[in-house]
Amino acid sequence: MNVLLVYAHPEPTSLNGSIRDFAVGRLRQAGHHVQVSDLYAMNWKACLDADDSAAPREPRFNATAASRHAYDHGLQRADIAAEQEKLRWADALILQFPLWWFSMPAIMKGWVDRVYAAGFAYDVGEHSDRHWGDRYGEGTMAGKRAMLIVTVGGWESHYGPRGVNGPIDDLLFPIQHGVLYYPGFDVLPPYVVYRTGRVDAARFADIRETLGRRLDTLATAAPIPFRPQNRGDYEVPALTLRPDIAPGAVGFAAHIDRGDGGQPACGTAEGGSTNSR
């Protein structure tokens, strides 16, 4: 497979740097082709603005219209076009980052904001009262796989079903469902390392073992069974779950098809199991 690893950490000799190096080595040993977008090393421009297009400036900058025009007419900044080309090349995308304030670092959010152009990652397909775009399971990335590698300073229990920070799978839902599944990726359960301040040689050996297994099954592991938007589960254009789909269930978990007949589950800590499970 062709694998694109998008990596956001300011320190090459960090735990994240070691994990990245291990992942790249493991994938290459298995015969995969790997490209790395090291956003800090690339001095990635984080902020979406009018400079992202070579088109003459409109009096009033509209992010979607400008993105669409630049994408359609080959007027995108070269850094954006290059990342899109890597995404087209890739069979699998890995986003690796430390969890900062319960989300990705700004530099990686800026990769999403800018690379995910209108016509490329959104605003794809028919948009009408009958069909609200090719998204959530369809779109440019359909058929490709994606996975998060996330490092977290706190303890696993802090991110458990009743942990104070909220369940990790719910915290990652805006990324896994909203950033990855939206343009069509099949999203594998995330690989999460907790308590990063206390990673000694024994724990790093465990990371190599468990992450190694995850990378070895990148092409075959079952993705999180998010519900495709256009399979019939949702009313259009309201885009709410049909009454007979997971009746009574609300929240993130309702958008995962557990094949359990749609019984509502209390709470939402079900966004895909992590790590070795």
Place this chain on the structure above:
Amino acid sequence: MNVLLVYAHPEPTSLNGSIRDFAVGRLRQAGHHVQVSDLYAMNWKACLDADDSAAPREPRFNATAASRHAYDHGLQRADIAAEQEKLRWADALILQFPLWWFSMPAIMKGWVDRVYAAGFAYDVGEHSDRHWGDRYGEGTMAGKRAMLIVTVGGWESHYGPRGVNGPIDDLLFPIQHGVLYYPGFDVLPPYVVYRTGRVDAARFADIRETLGRRLDTLATAAPIPFRPQNRGDYEVPALTLRPDIAPGAVGFAAHIDRGDGGQPACGTAEGGSTNSR
């Protein structure tokens, strides 16, 4: 009151610009003092890195250690220190942004990543197996209020309890709970504008009416009743809800004290009601 409005939109003449101007005017008419941090206009540096401190570079950059050292020794970059000073000055913080990929734009995430220094917004208070920091209801921002103003392209139903994108209150939980409540802010329900592509004069009049009421009650409205970390609801150091608190409930909603005796509710679309409610 002193109100800090942190604003992230690249186009001054956008709907967001109009909403900001209205909000600032309304607050000033009511006698409040207002400062605006217009992040795009400030050309805000989004990416946290070793340049955020004037201290000599360590061979290996550790974000938390560098932030702590710079904060403690007056070695932070001036832009960071200035924003912290505004936060100290403020009685209320408003974050205003368009929802991009189900979160804030990169430039505002970079405001959080960089301004929220160690010793200022995290790593505050005793950290031990008995007390895991002054956070979630305690901390530097305790006694201050905060509110989000968010614009959204999609329909309200797309962000409802069973909407395809996930409930807006759950999508905003990492910000409202993780970014605002964590350092101590009391968080008011968000003000959300949907379907921003279709705001005509009548709808903008409605925005003025409903947002105006929200701004008029900024000092008095009831905050979202998130559970304080150190009130006894959580086990320490696991930081999981005590078994007798909201027994059986999991997910984001379990961290909101509805005063209902802790009956588990199915789903989590309960993160504070929005707008006119």
